[in-house]
Amino acid sequence: MMSNTTAGGAESDGNEGVRRPTSLADADALDAFVADADAALVEFYTDGCGICASMEPVLGNVARALDVDVALINPRDDPPLVERFDVRSVPLFVLFVDGEPVARRAEGFIPGDDLTAWVDERVE
Template structure:
């Protein structure tokens, strides 16, 4: 396991954070009040097409994390990941909503992450 990264609650990241494992995920969602996490896999074309959208969201002030659950398999069961990409919205450290409908347009994902 890698060392758990630390995040600055006063300086949200302006780009998506690549999370190595569940410890990094926990650290991110516990630091910021609202976090959008994409569960993806390498080689997923739809996941790759979401990268510029996630980058735009991060630059607009949304805290975004990305994680490959194959790197930490218990995450697959913990978050019931049956398809990728799956987006999970965390509020105050808890998962509160999810989207697993494939490609999500920018405005729809922005609305999902902020309302």
């Protein structure tokens, strides 16, 4: 099945309304992603993190519920990125509004309703 990119930067599998997190390769891609979005939720993760993987469908639900852009980035091979966002545990969720980080959460698995409410409270 081919994947398309929607105007919001999230990948679509061809079904209307289906949004998936965009995978970002590095700090430059992260900066470009958040610069292009009014609001963006980014999960910092590492390979092999089961909780991180279980959050991906939750992020897709948040994207659909709130019409925010969502992305995933693995900062493991980018020490300056780890330092810049003070990544001490994963998953780490950072909410960006107008390109600036405005809030963060790093408490393991977060149910979709909780994450949606957390984002919604901070995005005007």
